[in-house]
Amino acid sequence: MNIEGLIKNMPNEIFDDEYVSSNHALFELYKEEYSLAKYLRKKMLAAEIVNSEDLESNIREELGIYDGGALLFKQNQFGEVTDMLAMMLNTFDEKNNTNFNGYTELEQYHTIASTILKMLPEILMEKMISGSKN
């Protein structure tokens, strides 16, 4: 068994301005939804999420606390988070500006937000079905 792992506990990155301004804009507009993508990314860096099954079960667990109405709202918000991240990443790509510290993080947030968005209809459906049985 290999006991050496890439465990990241301390927040010690110094990001470039491109990340800081993108992150700030996303956080101010979509505090909870954007923070969830960041939270899941941190769990990945800490090796607490190591594959797509882990990621999906974490998403299910975190979104499982909301009722149908709240989930519909979340679906809209995650759609906007995903679009905004895609737009930002495309702009950086077009300007050939992808080497700044934080670009990979934004890419990862986009992947996570997209996964959440993809799963939301199913989670919403499950919630509605289980609600109607009660």
Next chain:
Amino acid sequence: MGIFDFLKGEKKGNKSKYFDVNYEELLSFERKLDSLSDPDDNLYDYPYWYSFIKERATSGWSDKTNKSEDQFVQELVFGHSDEYSKRFLTETLEEKSFFIQPRIICYGAIHDLIIELKNKIQNEYPNDHTLINRLHNEYLHSKASLYGAIKFAIINNIKKEQIKKWYSNFNDDQTLIQGVSPIQEVLEKYLIGDEEDRMANRYEIYELNESEKQEIPFWFRKGTFLYGYFKKGRQVTNKANNKSIKLNRLERSLYWNFKCLSSFVENLPEKMNNHELYIEIYETNELIKNYFEEQNSEAYSILIKEL
């Protein structure tokens, strides 16, 4: 160092891997680490575990300024156990036991070997202060690493009889095992947060029961800069407007952390805005404000908006 000391350690071909001198006692210590290791299981690689002790003893973690050695060790015990507990928040008892067993066994054996080595070096080379100091530091860190692992085991209901099987010299000293949170000293020194909360018993997330844990929003679970949770609510007064409101346990925990984090946000220099650390503190604080605004607007108005 005596004039014939070279005869004791400088054997041809015997070079120390970890020390600048080649005393026989040091070489014997190194051979012992190698011989204890299980070549088929790198969980029991003693030189690997010793490398952590060595590194901790020579890094900034060794700053004992203005602290008794007991306090220094107790703070490290708390820190090691806290790190393990946060990392293993949701794992099963079996997984936790599998994780902590090699640490107790290896740190325990290394701690005993360092005590023995330190005594020998003090007797044989009483003037080699550099080496004696280093070994003393390693002794403190091996003790802290061992009892940090033991604290984690005890928190997770691993029986003391089992711990004794892993480390037969286990000293069941409650003060040592309990450890001390290093942050408390800072909070008291700078009078951060309300006194009643500052001096009250606070809990780490892994010390909460399942229903208490379930209440906590995801963004308030794992931050590096969170200063504990309460198990009971209380009446809180904003001294600036002399208005009071009763907060439940979660709201009290959020408000306490908001006050602590606000102190840091206010005092961090602007040049730190690009640091992940600053971003994490700022965002957690904003999420707390947002929580009160949405979930308890009266508390938001009394305690936060009019701050």
